[in-house]
Amino acid sequence: MVDNPTLRTRDLQHSIPSPNVMEMLLERFQRLPELDRKFFAYGPIYLGINSAFAGLIANSFFRRVLNIAQARFTSSLPMGVLPFLSTIAGYNAVVSKPLLSGDLNCPTCVLVRGGLVASLAGGLYPILLALPINAGLATRYNTTPMPEKGNVLRFWIAVCQPVMRKLSFVLILQAIFGVYLSSKHYAIYMKMLALPPTHTDPELNG
Template sequence: MAAVGRDVGADLRDAGVVPLGAGEVHKDIKIAASMHGQPGPSLEDAKLRRPLVIEIIEKKFECFRKEMTLNIYGTLSFATSAGISGALANFIFRYCFKVKHDALKTYASVSALPFLATIVADKLLLTDALYLDNISEENCILRSSLIGIVCGVIYPSGLAFSKNGRLAVKYRTVPLPPKGRVLLHWTMLCQTEVKAMAIPLIFQTAFGILNGLQKYAAFKKKLEKTVHED
């Protein structure tokens, strides 16, 4: 048997095949296992890219948050000025009609409704119009000024007039108007004091112009950033 083994080994060496020893086989297995355990280039690239992608997303989210915060603060300031204008209009008409009833109810409604109306109008006529219709800067300023005048002066004045006028008729704090001269009667009652509404009119117009400029500047900045990234 030993002679046969030696003959087979000699034949293998003559054929160019060198049999491996146990140590060499074990070494090859270790090398193969270590190569199998090492991460490939694609996995390493993915590990390197992951923090970079997360950083880019965080930066974009931070920019978006700042823009949204700026827009929200501008809209809330605009709406707050309309609410203050409503409170002033309510005070003027209550003084004109000598009304002393339901003060909290009238102040709450005349302040809150212009506030909400300004937010809705600003969202629909300015923000959505900018991002959907791409309106011009002049158009944006004009719309914002009209929102300030309508929602911050005309609407709260009419609201305060109607609410306090009803209370004046209900509690008879002022003489009732004669037939056929209702509008003239109410106008004569408050024509002097209502001139004070010129102050919020000027203020709301100026505030509307500033709000329009700020909204358009924020829109252009975001548009340029989007084009630059593309």
């Protein structure tokens, strides 16, 4: 019978306490080649950097549409920092940590999660974040005539449409990179499961 590391991990989850599974996986993670360990640890940071660039691009587009020349640094700082942090936190929460705890054994689920985190936290979120920031600046500095109450929704839809069209490629690229990163992480996870057991593994001591 062919040994399937994923099935073996599922069996372990039912036969031993979850903390012991995590301990086993972390021990095997430390036995991986350094390049794999670094890619697993720092991959989300690269995804976060892409999200920061997406935030800065979205901020720049909204500033142009609303004719804002003031407070460039004030608006750019949160647009770079918040998408960066939210993407890393989101990816680690739904992909990296579940893999290292043995709670995520479905390759399709890993790819879907990676793509969704990248496109939502790293693509859509920066766009939605840039809108209120720049709307507030446009109102404060009166750079663009604000609409009357009955036309507010129509006005902001008209403002967002060209920005969304220009940033559609960012959403696609982020999703692709998220899928690629999660696929590489799952491959590293499978390599980790395929390592020969040691005397400290729960499967030997259970």
